[in-house]
Amino acid sequence: MPSVRGGLLGPARVRTPRSVPPGLEERAAIRLPRSASTNAELREKSRERILAAALEVFAEKGYEAASISDVTERAGVSRGLVTYYFPGKTRLAAELLDRWLDGIAGIIELPGTADERLAGIIDGALMAAASTLPIQRLAISLMMQPGTHPVFAEVEAAKSARLSQVEDAIRSIFAARGAPDPTVEEMLLRATLEGITVKMAIYPSTFPLEAIRHRLYAGYALPTPTTPLPIHSPPPDRLRAH
Known part of the structure; x- marks a missing residue:
């Protein structure tokens, strides 16, 4: 439970078809008249795609080395769409x-x-x-x-x-x-x-x-668990990074 002051987002790599320039679908979605609920759903999907990409990029490169361009490429969206929702890497x-x-x-x-x-x-x-x-x-x-x-x-x-x-x-x-x-x-x-x-x-x-x-x-004097957690857990030996 890292710091009190934690499945979040799985890997999400969305590829734009080669015949469609990156960001074109988003721009078209903005131009076409849609209901408020449909627009809200599209915005939420775009945000989730960007956040999933950011998490992947930050995990692979580290926060300091990662860039908005990296996130844009990974998400398969326009840079403008990323900065529209998140004006800066810190956000x-x-x-x-x-x-x-x-x-x-x-x-x-x-x-x-x-x-x-x-x-x-x-x-x-x-x-x-x-x-x-x-x-x-x-x-x-x-x-x-x-x-x-x-x-x-x-x-x-x-x-x-x-x-x-x-x-x-x-x-x-x-x-x-x-x-x-x-x-x-x-x-x-x-x-x-x-x-x-x-x-x-x-x-x-x-x-x-x-x-x-x-x-x-x-x-903590709790009853011994009878069912293991559904995760990989090797027997105790030595901690080594791989």
Whole structure:
């Protein structure tokens, strides 16, 4: 659960037919009279295509090395369309971070007892760490690099009220479990899950996520999970990047 202040967008590569210049379809769509709902749907599809392309490009090249031209080419749209929706590379990153933080917030919206909710948070964070590596890596990068940390701080500030609800929800779980200091417990859980996410981003093929999951359950005196998470998880050995 990288930073409290996470499936997002799958790879989306849309190729414009060779006989149609890039951006022509979008310009035609703007010229033709359409209903408000149809126009809204087209705008949303264009935004999603651009965001999916941006996530791919940022993951492959890194945020600093990537350019709007790279995103434009990957999305198969005109540069003008990209800058219309996202006037600058930082706005693309901010939108991706915004959705990532929404994903974190969604993890705690679980029913059940305090133990069931805690187990759900652990599983949700581990699943996010394993299944959304591109956005996890982007978020970690933006948080830690001096040149991009302000982008992360801006998005985090905009989400402050929602993220405070997340913190309070986790603290209420620990309070219900009888923890003497729910605030410290919430911070410790968050730091633990953040560390796991970083390790997964670096060592996705060798990190023993299922074994770590069992250890977390035991550490919080939760019932041993009977069903493994539907993700690749090698047995514990040595962490090596590939």
